[in-house]
Amino acid sequence: MISDKLKQIILKELNLEEFEIKDETQANEVPGWDSLKHLNIILAIEKSYNIKFKGMEIMKIQNIGSLQKLIDSKN
Amino acid sequence: MKIAFLSNYTPDFLVNALKNKLSVEKIAFDFYTSGFDQYAQEILNNDSKLYSFNPEIVFFSIDLNVYCKDLFEKLYQKNSSDLLNEIEQRVNNLFELVSLLNSKLITATLLIDNFFLDPVHNQKTLEYNSSYGTEIVLLKTNLQLAEFIQGKERLRIVDILSTVNNYGKLNLFDDRFFYIAKNKWSSDGVDKISDLYLNHLKVIKGIRKKCIVLDLDNTLWGGVIGQDGIENILLSNDGLGKSFYDFQVELLKLFRQGIILAICSKNSEEVALEAIKNHPYMILKPEHFAATRINWENKAQNIRQIAEELNIGIDSLVFLDDSPFERGLIKQELPEVTVPDLPDDPVYYPRFLKELNYFNVHRLTDDDFNRNSSYQANKERKSLESSFTDITSFLKSLEMEVTIKEIDDFSFPRAVQLIQKTNQFNVTTRRYSESEMKSFYNDSLYSVLELSVRDKFGDYGLVGIAIVVEQKNHSEMYIDSFIMSCRVIGRNVETALLSYINDIALNKNLKSIRGEIIPTAKNAPSQDLYKRHGFNELGDGFWSLNLEEKHLDCPDYIKMNQNLILNQ
Numbered sequence: 084m085i086s087d088k089l090k091q092i093i094l095k096e097l098n099l100e101e102f103e104i105k106d107e108t109q110a111n112e113v114p115g116w117d118s119l120k121h122l123n124i125i126l127a128i129e130k131s132y133n134i135k136f137k138g139m140e141i142m143k144i145q146n147i148g149s150l151q152k153l154i155d156s157k158n
Numbered sequence: 159m160k161i162a163f164l165s166n167y168t169p170d171f172l173v174n175a176l177k178n179k180l181s182v183e184k185i186a187f188d189f190y191t192s193g194f195d196q197y198a199q200e201i202l203n204n205d206s207k208l209y210s211f212n213p214e215i216v217f218f219s220i221d222l223n224v225y226c227k228d229l230f231e232k233l234y235q236k237n238s239s240d241l242l243n244e245i246e247q248r249v250n251n252l253f254e255l256v257s258l259l260n261s262k263l264i265t266a267t268l269l270i271d272n273f274f275l276d277p278v279h280n281q282k283t284l285e286y287n288s289s290y291g292t293e294i295v296l297l298k299t300n301l302q303l304a305e306f307i308q309g310k311e312r313l314r315i316v317d318i319l320s321t322v323n324n325y326g327k328l329n330l331f332d333d334r335f336f337y338i339a340k341n342k343w344s345s346d347g348v349d350k351i352s353d354l355y356l357n358h359l360k361v362i363k364g365i366r367k368k369c370i371v372l373d374l375d376n377t378l379w380g381g382v383i384g385q386d387g388i389e390n391i392l393l394s395n396d397g398l399g400k401s402f403y404d405f406q407v408e409l410l411k412l413f414r415q416g417i418i419l420a421i422c423s424k425n426s427e428e429v430a431l432e433a434i435k436n437h438p439y440m441i442l443k444p445e446h447f448a449a450t451r452i453n454w455e456n457k458a459q460n461i462r463q464i465a466e467e468l469n470i471g472i473d474s475l476v477f478l479d480d481s482p483f484e485r486g487l488i489k490q491e492l493p494e495v496t497v498p499d500l501p502d503d504p505v506y507y508p509r510f511l512k513e514l515n516y517f518n519v520h521r522l523t524d525d526d527f528n529r530n531s532s533y534q535a536n537k538e539r540k541s542l543e544s545s546f547t548d549i550t551s552f553l554k555s556l557e558m559e560v561t562i563k564e565i566d567d568f569s570f571p572r573a574v575q576l577i578q579k580t581n582q583f584n585v586t587t588r589r590y591s592e593s594e595m596k597s598f599y600n601d602s603l604y605s606v607l608e609l610s611v612r613d614k615f616g617d618y619g620l621v622g623i624a625i626v627v628e629q630k631n632h633s634e635m636y637i638d639s640f641i642m643s644c645r646v647i648g649r650n651v652e653t654a655l656l657s658y659i660n661d662i663a664l665n666k667n668l669k670s671i672r673g674e675i676i677p678t679a680k681n682a683p684s685q686d687l688y689k690r691h692g693f694n695e696l697g698d699g700f701w702s703l704n705l706e707e708k709h710l711d712c713p714d715y716i717k718m719n720q721n722l723i724l725n726q
Binding site for chain 1: 168170171174333334335337338339345
C-alpha cells in the first residue's frame with residue numbers, strides 16, 4: 084500500500100494536483116517524473132522521513148511499491 | 159534577464175533552484191542551459207544556440223576536479239609543481255575560451271566560478287608540508303584566475319571557494335548524486351550555491367538596500383540604558399560585551415561602504431545620546447547617524463519620517479531591532495521595509511550582519527565612499543536653510559558649482575547605478591542595463607551626460623544623468639532619460655543640466671528639444687520638470703522647447719564648469 088504521506092511528497096515535487104499512484108506504477112508513467120525529478124523526490128523523502136538511501140538503492144527502485152517498501156525498511 | 163549557464167557537470171539542480179529563487183524575488187528571467195559538457199562547443203561554434211540566445215549574463219561554472227580529473231589522479235606520481243604546471247596550462251586553455259566568449263558577446267557580463275578542491279586529501283598532515291600537496295596548487299590556480307580577470311570590465315568572479323569553506327564540503331557535497339547524476343552538490347549545497355548566484359544577479363540588477371535603521375537597547379549594546387545607566391550596559395572590548403562592540407564594527411564597515419545608518423529607539427533622547435557620545439566602547443558616534451528618532455512615539459511613524467528626512471524610498475530600509483514586538487509592528491505597518499529577525503543570542507549579532515545579503519556590490523564607487531559624508535554635510539545645510547527666509551538667498555549662500563560632461567570609463571559604474579536605482583527624480587524611469595548603457599556610450603547620436611555638484615559644505619559627486627539623442631530628421635534633441643539623485647532636489651541644478659542640453663542642441667543646429675514624462679507611483683518630484691522650464695505640452699506625455707524662441711539659462715547662483723564637447 085502506498086501511504087498518503089509518500090503520495091503527497093511525490094505529487095508536490097512533480098507539481099501535480101492528483102494522479103493515481105499504485106504499487107506497480109513506474110516513474111515513466113507519471114508526467115514529469117524524469118531523472119532529475121527522481122533525485123528531487125528522493126531528497127524530499129529523505130528529509131521528510133529523516134532517512135538516508137544508499138546510492139545503489141536509489142538506482143534499483145523499480146516502481147512506487149518498491150520505493151514504499153524501501154522507506155518502510157528504514158523506519 | 160537573459161541568463162546562460164555553461165558548466166562541465168549536470169547544472170539542472172543548481173539552475174532549478176536559482177530559477178525558484180529568482181521567482182520569489184520577482185526578477186523576470188529567461189534561461190539557457192548548455193547541453194552536458196557542451197560549453198566548449200557552444201563557445202567555439204559561431205552558430206551555436208548560446209549565441210542565438212544572446213545572453214546578458216553568462217555563468218561559466220567549471221569544476222576543476224572534473225576538468226583536471228586525469229591530472230589529479232596522478233598525484234604522488236607527480237609532485238605539486240609538476241601538477242601545477244600542467245593545471246596552469248589547462249586553465250590557460252579555459253581562459254582562452256572565456257576570452258573568446260567575451261569577444262563574441264560584447265555586452266554580456268560573465269560570471270566565472272573560482273575553483274575548489276574535492277575533499278581528496280588522503281594525508282591530512284601532508285598539505286603545505288611536503289612537495290605533494292594540492293591546496294597550494296589550488297591557491298595558485300585561483301590567483302591565476304584573479305589575475306586573468308584584472309582590468310576586464312565585464313568579467314566577474316563568483317567566489318564558490320568561500321562558500322564551500324564557510325559551510326563545509328561534507329555538508330555541501332553528496333557523493334551519491336555525483337556518481338548517479340554528475341552533480342556533486344547536496345540539497346544544502348544546491349541551496350547555498352544558488353544563493354550565491356542569486357546575490358551576483360541582484361548586484362548586476364542594482365538591487366541593494368541603502369540604509370539600516372537601528373534600535374539601541376539590546377541591539378547596539380546589552381541592557382536598557384534608561385534603567386541600567388551608562389556604566390552598566392553591556393559593551394566592551396572583552397567578554398560578552400565584545401559581541402556588541404564587534405557588531406558595531408561590522409556596522410561601521412557597512413557605513414564606510416556607503417550604507418546609511420539611522421537610529422530609531424524608544425528612550426529618553428538625552429540619556430541615549432549621552433551614552434552614544436561618551437561610552438568608551440561605542441564605535442558608532444553621533445556623526446555616523448544620518449537621522450535619529452529617539453522618543454516614545456510609534457516606531458512605524460518614526461521610520462516613515464526617517465525615510466522622508468533622508469529622501470530615500472521606504473523600501474530601501476532595513477530595520478534591526480531585538481524586540482519581536484517592534485519587528486512585528488513594522489512588518490505589519492510598513493511591509494516595504496526589510497525586517498530580518500535578529501538572533502535571540504547577541505553573540506551571533508556580528509555573524510548575522512555579515513550573512514545579510516542586502517548590501518552586496520561587485521565594486522565600490524567613489525560615490526559609495528563619499529555618500530555618508532554628504533549626508534553629514536546635508537545636516538549642516540539643513541540648519542543653514544532654516545536661517546533663511548527666501549529660497550534664492552539660501553541657494554546663493556551655498557556657492558554651488560556644477561560640472562557637466564559626457565560620461566567616461568571612470569564615471570560609467572556610477573552612471574549605471576543611478577539609472578538603475580533612481581525612482582523620484584526620473585522622468586521616464588527607463589532601467590537600462592550596463593550593456594545597454596555601453597551601447598549608448600558608443601553611439602555617436604547619443605550623448606550620456608553626467609552632472610556633478612559641489613557646494614561650500616562638500617562634494618555631492620555625480621548626482622545627475624541625462625541621455626539625449628540627436629534626431630536629425632526632426633531637427634530635434636530628444637531627452638530619453640533625465641535623472642537626478644534625490645540629494646540635490648530643490649537646488650535648481652536640473653536647470654543647469656537642461657541649459658547645457660540647450661547649448662549642445664544649438665551647437666548641432668537643432669531647432670527644438672523634446673522631453674517626455676512617464677508618470678510612476680514614485681516620480682512625482684520630476685513630473686513638472688518640463689512645465690517649470692517653459693516647454694510646450696504636446697500631449698501623450700511629450701513636451702517641446704522651441705530653441706528659436708527660447709534659451710534656457712543656467713541660474714546665476716550656480717557656477718558651471720563645462721569642459722566641453724561643444725568645442726569638439
